[in-house]
Structures are given as structure tokens and as C-alpha cells.
Amino acid sequence: xxxxxxxxxxxxxxxxxxxxxxxxxxxxxxxxxxxxxxxxxxxxxxxxxxxxxxxxxxxxxxxxxxxxxxxxxxxxxxxxxxxxxxxxxxxxxxxxxxxxxxxxxxxxxxxxxxxxxxxxxxxxxxxxxxxxxxxxxxxxxxxxxxxxxxxxxxxxxxxxxxxxxxxxxxxx
Amino acid sequence: xxxxxxxxxxxxxxxxxxxxxxxxxxxxxxxxxxxxxxxxxxxxxxxxxxxxxxxxxxxxxxxxxxxxxxxxxxxxxxxxxxxxxxxxxxxxxxxxxxxxxxxxxxxxxxxxxxxxxxxxxxxxxxxxxxxxxxxxxxxxxxxxxxxxxxxxxxxxxxxxxxxxxxxxxxxxxxxxxxxxxxxxxxxxxxxxxxxxxxxxxx
Numbered sequence: 001x002x003x004x005x006x007x008x009x010x011x012x013x014x015x016x017x018x019x020x021x022x023x024x025x026x027x028x029x030x031x032x033x034x035x036x037x038x039x040x041x042x043x044x045x046x047x048x049x050x051x052x053x054x055x056x057x058x059x060x061x062x063x064x065x066x067x068x069x070x071x072x073x074x075x076x077x078x079x080x081x082x083x084x085x086x087x088x089x090x091x092x093x094x095x096x097x098x099x100x101x102x103x104x105x106x107x108x109x110x111x112x113x114x115x116x117x118x119x120x121x122x123x124x125x126x127x128x129x130x131x132x133x134x135x136x137x138x139x140x141x142x143x144x145x146x147x148x149x150x151x152x153x154x155x156x157x158x159x160x161x162x163x164x165x166x167x168x169x170x171x172x
Numbered sequence: 173x174x175x176x177x178x179x180x181x182x183x184x185x186x187x188x189x190x191x192x193x194x195x196x197x198x199x200x201x202x203x204x205x206x207x208x209x210x211x212x213x214x215x216x217x218x219x220x221x222x223x224x225x226x227x228x229x230x231x232x233x234x235x236x237x238x239x240x241x242x243x244x245x246x247x248x249x250x251x252x253x254x255x256x257x258x259x260x261x262x263x264x265x266x267x268x269x270x271x272x273x274x275x276x277x278x279x280x281x282x283x284x285x286x287x288x289x290x291x292x293x294x295x296x297x298x299x300x301x302x303x304x305x306x307x308x309x310x311x312x313x314x315x316x317x318x319x320x321x322x323x324x325x326x327x328x329x330x331x332x333x334x335x336x337x338x339x340x341x342x343x344x345x346x347x348x349x350x351x352x353x354x355x356x357x358x359x360x361x362x363x364x365x366x367x368x369x370x371x372x373x374x
Binding site: 012013043044046050054055064067068 | 209221346
């Protein structure tokens, strides 16, 4: 026998005469054997009958007039029709706007990237040796500078050495 | 020739205002009653019903007969009612549960002219108990019961309105009717002097 909880979902459709033949047969077999569900089904029928007692209400006298008034106040589809919110139109406009922005950015984008890259490279070059130049010890003891100093003195030295030679030779 | 609701709506779409008026006359009562039973306030129910008709009118240009007209109509009404109930929940929480029913919230009801006064009072009291029991159901259960019991819609149509499967709807309806069965057991057991009203025959 099918369990009560399994039959419950079909019970309303059975009592409503909307269940198909297989569902109807299944519920009828269960109701024949289950006194609890049989009693529940009878109480559902009585409940529905009692619910029929709830009367209907009548809309107030001015209801139709108010609906017609609000409908009449709706904007007509004239030349201002495009102002009325339309999802398709709004979507199309947004899509076109995004597309135009994307297209407008296409030629500008590489230049912007190159400019940014060049500027970054220049900045990097400017600060690359800044620490070294600001360090006095490094500057004074730099090998490159120490090599430059004798070279500079050697450039001056020959002239100084040549003078005594010349003077010596001249003296002889 | 009797035009279907879909044809009437297509005529509204084509610019025929008289067809809209015909739909208004046909569905004003069911809509106002459905919404009243959902929100339990006549003024709010009428405001919401007006809003439903207005939305139908506004959507006339985009209308395509993809479903039954009543499915569309009551889906709008159900969504508006559920939103209204949800929005007013905080206000309702401040109201005492056992507060007396305000006289102006009880609308003019249609009754049989040959009914005696005491019978009318008895029926009115019973109706109020049933109305309260239905209103105490969870919102979605209440909507499902109203569409099933009073609008006599089939399960497929209600499922579309409620945006759930037919199987889920059947479970929802069973739970709702089971709650009502327990709550209204004393009332159901009492003999009834006079029975009227409308609804699905069981």
C-alpha cells in the first residue's frame, strides 16, 4: 500500500476531479484501505463547501471611472513616443553606445600605451643612477673616475715633460 | 460573434479602446475579489486592480498571445499583491493580532435578498472566520488557494502564474488546505443555515 505522504500530493487533484486515470486509481486504492486519509478527504470536501460561503464583493462605484481616467492620462504614441521607456530601445541604445566607445578607443589605445611606456622608461633612466650619484663615497672611489684622473694628468704631463726636454736640449 | 480574450487584447493592441473597456468589465469583479482576499483591504485591492488594468493597457503594444490572457492578467495581479503584502508587513506587525476588525474594512457584500437578518449575520460571521483563516496562510499558499478555489484555474495555469512546477503546486495546495482543514474544523462541523456564494464545486 502506498504511504499517506505519497498520496497527499494527489489528493487535491483527485477530489478536484482533475487527476488522470492512473492517479485516480492510485488514490482510490489508498483511500479504500486508509481510514485516516479517507476521513481527511471527506473533511476536504466539507472545507471546500464551507469556503463557498465566502461572498464576493462589489468594486466601488467610481472604480471603472478611475481606471478609465488613468488610462486616458497615459501618453499617446505620437512624436514623443520614443520617450516612453522601452527595454528593447534602451538595450539597443546602450549597445550602440558601448560599441562606439570601444571603436573610438581602438586607434588611441596603442599610442597611449607607447606614450606611457616611453614616459616610464625615461623616469626609470632618470632615477636609475640617482642613488649612486648621491653617494659621495661611491663617486669619489669609483674606478671609472680613478682611471679618468691619470689619463687627464697624462694629458697635461707630456707638455710638462716636454718643456724640460726642450729646455734641456736648448740648454745643451 | 464572441471574441476571445486574446482577440480582445489584440484589438486593444490595434487601437480599439472599446475592447479594453470590455476586458475591464469582464475582469473587474474577479480581480478586485482576488486582490481583496490577498490583501484584505478594499481600498488597497481596488488600487492594485487599477494598477493591473493600467499595466495591461501600457503593455498592449508589446502584447503577444503566447499564453492565456487570464494567466498573464493574474500573474500581474499576483505579483502586485505579493509585493503589496510584503511591503505592508512591517506596518501589520505593529497591529495587534487580536485587534477588532475595523468596520470600514468590511466591504459591501452581495447576499441573497430573501435571507433573514440573523441568517445574514451568522453567514457574515462565518465568512469572516473563513476570510481570516485564508488570510493567515503564507502568501504563496494563499494565492494558490484563491486561484484554485475561487478562480477555478487548472494546475498548469496556476503553476505558470506562481512560476513553479505543477508538482510543487500540488504540494503547496495540499499544505494550504490541510492548514485550513485544521483551523476551520469547528466551523466545518457546524450545520449551516444557508449556503450561497460562488466557487468550485467539490
